[in-house]
Amino acid sequence: SDFCLFPADIISTVEFNYSGELLATGDKGGRVVIFQHEQESKNRPHLRGEYNVYSTFQSHEPEFDYLKSLEIEEKINKIRWLPQQNAAHFLLSTNDKTIKLWKISERDKRAEGYNLKDEDGRLRDPFRITSLRVPVLMPMDLMVEASPRRIFANAHTYHINSISVNSDHETYLSADDLRINLWHLEITDRSFNIVDIKPANMEELTEVITAAECHPHQCNVFVYSSSKGTIRLCDMRAAALCDRHSKFFEEPEDPSSRSFFSEIISSISDVKFSHSGRYMMTRDYLSVKVWDLNMENRPVETYQVHEYLRSKLCSLYENDCIFDKFECYSYWFFAIMTGSYNNFFRMFDRNTRRDITLEASRESSKPRATLKPRKVSTGGKRKKDEISVDSLDFNKKILHTAWHPKDNVIAVAATNNLYIFQDKIN
Amino acid sequence: MFPKGTKRKFSDSGEEPVSGGDQGPAAPSAAARTLSSSYSLQRQSLLDMSLIKLQLCHMLVEPNLCRSVLIANTVRQIQEEMTQDGTWQIMTQALAAAQCPADRLVATEVLCRQTDAAAQAGQSPKPFSVVGLEEGYHSEEVVMEGDVETEVTMSTLSPVSPQLSSASYLAGPFGMGPCWEEEEEEDGECEEDEEEDSEECVSEGEEAERDHLSADSRTGEQVFGTFEIKHPAPPPDPALEELFSDVDPSYYDLDTVLTGMQSTPKMGPYDLLESLSSHGPTALSSSSSCRSDLNELDHIMEIIVGS
Numbered sequence: 001s002d003f004c005l006f007p008a009d010i011i012s013t014v015e016f017n018y019s020g021e022l023l024a025t026g027d028k029g030g031r032v033v034i035f036q037h038e039q040e041s042k043n044r045p046h047l048r049g050e051y052n053v054y055s056t057f058q059s060h061e062p063e064f065d066y067l068k069s070l071e072i073e074e075k076i077n078k079i080r081w082l083p084q085q086n087a088a089h090f091l092l093s094t095n096d097k098t099i100k101l102w103k104i105s106e107r108d109k110r111a112e113g114y115n116l117k118d119e120d121g122r123l124r125d126p127f128r129i130t131s132l133r134v135p136v137l138m139p140m141d142l143m144v145e146a147s148p149r150r151i152f153a154n155a156h157t158y159h160i161n162s163i164s165v166n167s168d169h170e171t172y173l174s175a176d177d178l179r180i181n182l183w184h185l186e187i188t189d190r191s192f193n194i195v196d197i198k199p200a201n202m203e204e205l206t207e208v209i210t211a212a213e214c215h216p217h218q219c220n221v222f223v224y225s226s227s228k229g230t231i232r233l234c235d236m237r238a239a240a241l242c243d244r245h246s247k248f249f250e251e252p253e254d255p256s257s258r259s260f261f262s263e264i265i266s267s268i269s270d271v272k273f274s275h276s277g278r279y280m281m282t283r284d285y286l287s288v289k290v291w292d293l294n295m296e297n298r299p300v301e302t303y304q305v306h307e308y309l310r311s312k313l314c315s316l317y318e319n320d321c322i323f324d325k326f327e328c329y330s331y332w333f334f335a336i337m338t339g340s341y342n343n344f345f346r347m348f349d350r351n352t353r354r355d356i357t358l359e360a361s362r363e364s365s366k367p368r369a370t371l372k373p374r375k376v377s378t379g380g381k382r383k384k385d386e387i388s389v390d391s392l393d394f395n396k397k398i399l400h401t402a403w404h405p406k407d408n409v410i411a412v413a414a415t416n417n418l419y420i421f422q423d424k425i426n
Numbered sequence: 427m428f429p430k431g432t433k434r435k436f437s438d439s440g441e442e443p444v445s446g447g448d449q450g451p452a453a454p455s456a457a458a459r460t461l462s463s464s465y466s467l468q469r470q471s472l473l474d475m476s477l478i479k480l481q482l483c484h485m486l487v488e489p490n491l492c493r494s495v496l497i498a499n500t501v502r503q504i505q506e507e508m509t510q511d512g513t514w515q516i517m518t519q520a521l522a523a524a525q526c527p528a529d530r531l532v533a534t535e536v537l538c539r540q541t542d543a544a545a546q547a548g549q550s551p552k553p554f555s556v557v558g559l560e561e562g563y564h565s566e567e568v569v570m571e572g573d574v575e576t577e578v579t580m581s582t583l584s585p586v587s588p589q590l591s592s593a594s595y596l597a598g599p600f601g602m603g604p605c606w607e608e609e610e611e612e613d614g615e616c617e618e619d620e621e622e623d624s625e626e627c628v629s630e631g632e633e634a635e636r637d638h639l640s641a642d643s644r645t646g647e648q649v650f651g652t653f654e655i656k657h658p659a660p661p662p663d664p665a666l667e668e669l670f671s672d673v674d675p676s677y678y679d680l681d682t683v684l685t686g687m688q689s690t691p692k693m694g695p696y697d698l699l700e701s702l703s704s705h706g707p708t709a710l711s712s713s714s715s716c717r718s719d720l721n722e723l724d725h726i727m728e729i730i731v732g733s
Contacts, residue, residue, distance in 0.1 A: 070488055177491040208492045227492050264496045323493045
């Protein structure tokens with residue numbers, strides 16, 4: 001099995017921006033690395049479709065909470081881009097406690113020919129100046145600067161697991177284990193608490209919030225998922241504190257498959273709306289479920305990610321893998337992608353119901369080579385090229401994946417490596 | 427999960443076979459007997475594993491609340507099932523009998539309060555809830571209210587834990603660490619079963635103030651305080667001995683737990699539990715692909731050893 005030699009390099013979140021031109025990754029060391037899609041160039045056609053590093057900056061630093069004697073990890077839990085409004089790009093990045101708004105801007109010109117200072121910045125003696133000149137902008141090497149514009153701090157007692165930009169582009173929500181807050185992007189010294197599931201008596205705590213997302217079109221609607229496999233849809237117009245849901249989504253449990261691990265594997269690790277806002281997608285330990293917002297009592301589709309793990313739940317509980325939080329992503333809701341173990345990731349075509357397992361690893365993917373589908377043998381005879389369940393490496397987990405909003409390009413984070421795959425055209 | 431009336435396997439323990447046509451639903455008292463001992467052993471192992479996971483939660487810098495809640499819920503489920511089987515009563519009584527009263531660090535008044543509560547509540551033990559047994563719950567040093575969380579440090583772990591009584595097995599409610607602040611020597615007046623201790627530190631009366639303290643605590647950590655699963659003294663009852671025989675007593679000792687976690691735990695029993703819990707017999711899995719992340723354990727060991 002692989003050990004990551006530099007744990008700080010472990011990628012903890014991946015996200016394309018709205019145009020797909022930029023791809024941001026956050027890592028365990030609190031760094032954000034942004035990749036940019038290279039423009040197609042006639043002179044260098046081989047560079048078409050490549051993503052290269054555009055900007056790197058330290059978003060969060062480790063902190064120490066003296067009151068609780070606890071370290072606050074600098075790991076970036078989520079990055080969300082804001083829609084682009086001018087030449088600069090804005091993104092929100094968050095660790096367990098603090099959300100930051102970053103502005104990423106380009107500078108490719110520099111003013112030269114100042115009167116009061118010379119080229120290296122030293123002030124000129126005013127008495128020596130005999131003539132005036134107008135400074136001119138001269139081209140310079142492209143410099144990409146990242147600067148923190150807002151810091152939204154001190155609003156979360158528990159660990160932030162989600163941030164989601166609202167469709168009004170003015171507000172966003174942040175969710176931790178027990179509470180969800182609504183922020184205005186311009187205001188950092190206060191936020192509105194819109195969900196609070198903390199019981200008065202902590203001994204009664206049996207359920208936590210695991211993910212939250214704003215509706216893509218209705219700025220008053222959001223959903224949040226829980227560790228018991230439920231999703232609640234809330235309408236902010238109904239009350240200031242959305243403790244009472246408008247809709248409650250839960251699939252009834254299958255009594256024949258009930259075990260001590262049933263609740264754990266039903267815990268939802270990710271929830272995403274479809275582009276239309278009519279559907280949503282949830283990821284629990286073994287499956288991805290598609291829900292119609294108009295039907296609360298069961299999902300409309302269920303996709304098995306790695307059902308062969310169902311018989312291994314006790315081992316996975318022992319080594320804590322059962323608590324891994326996988327994300328899911330969709331491409332215009334035609335296709336769904338999610339990660340698994342052994343650096344495998346799965347893609348499901350909702351129309352044809354076909355699915356495929358692919359691997360993100362150096363050995364199996366040379367640059368520009370086509371990925372070969374993989375298969376896990378579930379028992380009985382193992383065919384050639386199949387891998388048995390017992391040989392899977394559970395340290396190689398693909399938790400974070402993202403799909404380009406327009407093209408068939410996907411980004412897959414495998415521990416500390418980022419893989420970018422795309423559909424071959426011709 | 428294990429439907430009553432299921433035919434017992436031949437390989438099951440040497441309990442007296444029930445005669446003839448007794449294949450129907452077993453009487454509650456007989457339920458414990460008809461239950462496969464290997465199943466109950468697996469369940470016990472799962473319970474132990476879960477409690478240890480909760481203990482280790484405290485070692486981590488910032489325990490994951492979601493994980494802690496899920497583990498605690500699992501323990502609750504096991505407890506409920508064991509309560510229905512009657513095995514829970516047996517186990518806690520054994521622990522109660524095994525412990526030495528002088529070691530118990532429980533406020534006298536709390537224990538006395540239990541008498542009434544227990545009398546009212548009846549026989550059934552309170553549902554499992556996790557306690558913030560600390561590890562030196564120095565909450566008296568930080569007298570604040572609201573969202574402030576009290577300090578729980580690793581360094582105080584060792585000195586305090588050995589003194590805590592085995593009452594901890596079931597422990598108290600979430601975030602009720604403060605109840606253990608009153609580390610008075612018990613007079614021996616009120617001797618209760620530990621299971622009823624779980625009612626103890628309920629926030630009532632003068633506990634309310636300290637409750638307030640813990641109310642907004644860093645629940646994950648505080649909540650899942652250390653469980654001192656008392657090293658069971660040799661139980662006099664052979665039946666009880668059988669219950670504990672396959673469980674290594676050193677498993678409960680904190681130090682050996684931590685070092686023990688580094689090595690591969692037995693994989694065999696869990697496979698049985700998995701197959702019981704899922705769709706039927708499956709191939710036994712090897713442990714090689716399911717090794718714990720040693721990096722995390724190394725980190726924990728470093729903290730404890732102080733290196």
